[in-house]
Amino acid sequence: MLELRNISKTFNPGTVNEKKALNGLSVTLEDGDFVTIVGSNGAGKSTLFNAVAGDFYPDQGSIRLDGRNITYLPAYRRSRQIGRLFQDPMRGTAPHMTIEENLALAYLRTAKHQRAFFSRVSKADKEFFRTQLARLDMGLEDRMRQPVGLLSGGQRQALTLLMSTMVPPKLLLLDEHTAALDPGTAEKVLSLTKEIVSREHLTCMMITHNMKNALELGNRTFMMDSGRIVLDLKGEERKGLTVEDLLERFRTGAGKALDNDRILLSND
Numbered sequence: 202m203l204e205l206r207n208i209s210k211t212f213n214p215g216t217v218n219e220k221k222a223l224n225g226l227s228v229t230l231e232d233g234d235f236v237t238i239v240g241s242n243g244a245g246k247s248t249l250f251n252a253v254a255g256d257f258y259p260d261q262g263s264i265r266l267d268g269r270n271i272t273y274l275p276a277y278r279r280s281r282q283i284g285r286l287f288q289d290p291m292r293g294t295a296p297h298m299t300i301e302e303n304l305a306l307a308y309l310r311t312a313k314h315q316r317a318f319f320s321r322v323s324k325a326d327k328e329f330f331r332t333q334l335a336r337l338d339m340g341l342e343d344r345m346r347q348p349v350g351l352l353s354g355g356q357r358q359a360l361t362l363l364m365s366t367m368v369p370p371k372l373l374l375l376d377e378h379t380a381a382l383d384p385g386t387a388e389k390v391l392s393l394t395k396e397i398v399s400r401e402h403l404t405c406m407m408i409t410h411n412m413k414n415a416l417e418l419g420n421r422t423f424m425m426d427s428g429r430i431v432l433d434l435k436g437e438e439r440k441g442l443t444v445e446d447l448l449e450r451f452r453t454g455a456g457k458a459l460d461n462d463r464i465l466l467s468n469d
């Protein structure tokens with residue numbers, strides 16, 4: 202589904218601030234892979250997502266999505282096939298528009314349902330939105346005419362998740378999408394994530410600083426350091442691993458201890 206070949210990206214080349222954020226990274230994701238990603242501070246996790254989403258073009262290497270070379274495809278054209286959630290629940294939704302209008306925008310802009318005018322949201326579309334919202338189990342189906350700005354962070358993040366997956370994307374990128382939520386809400390949004398990814402059979406990558414989540418969710422875990430994937434754990438090798446095992450494997454793979462202040466500060 203996703204094939205990255207020898208991707209490199211250096212920021213501020215030739216200056217004192219030069220930083221090699223991605224360093225010849227190669228990996229292939231199979232259809233339906235749900236990969237959790239952990240790593241040290243500045244390992245290149247978000248940069249990897251930025252490269253895949255097309256926020257910049259890599260200095261070298263190639264990116265293929267579902268067999269198509271998208272290395273130099275502009276971000277706005279990839280966004281129809283790649284869903285993305287960020288840590289900040291305020292990103293991804295328009296606060297002054299209603300829940301229904303936000304859903305309609307997300308729905309109508311996808312290739313399959315692309316229609317010229319917003320006014321063409323049909324009664325059937327609205328009913329579809331209502332059913333989808335009810336699945337979130339947050340009562341949002343009864344608040345469809347309310348502006349999104351009135352929702353809590355967790356409700357907004359759940360809505361963004363719905364907007365990104367209502368028409369299943371080829372790839373879903375989750376960049377610490379529950380890190381800014383309180384523990385109870387984070388758990389709820391994570392369980393929704395699990396449910397949607399499994400129901401829609403999505404191919405998904407999720408960056409997390411929660412090592413337990415990294416092992417419990419998905420079928421595969423990448424550990425990143427210095428712009429590379431130093432460990433790619435799946436199948437039997439991944440089963441039964443504890444957080445301590447994971448830290449030890451990282452130490453062996455990267456030749457140093459995992460250095461991430463968010464992991465160290467979290468009580469998870």
Ligand SMILES: Nc1ncnc2c1ncn2[C@@H]1O[C@H](COP(=O)(O)OP(=O)(O)OP(=O)(O)O)[C@@H](O)[C@H]1O
Binds near residue numbers: 212213241247
């Ligand atoms: N646009 C940019 N300009 C300059 N440097 C950048 C840019 N984006 C990222 N970097 C640098 O590239 C390196 C990788 O950053 P990235 O945000 O991908 O790390 P990360 O693994 O997501 O880290 P963290 O867990 O700390 O969020 C860091 O040293 C960062 O400062």
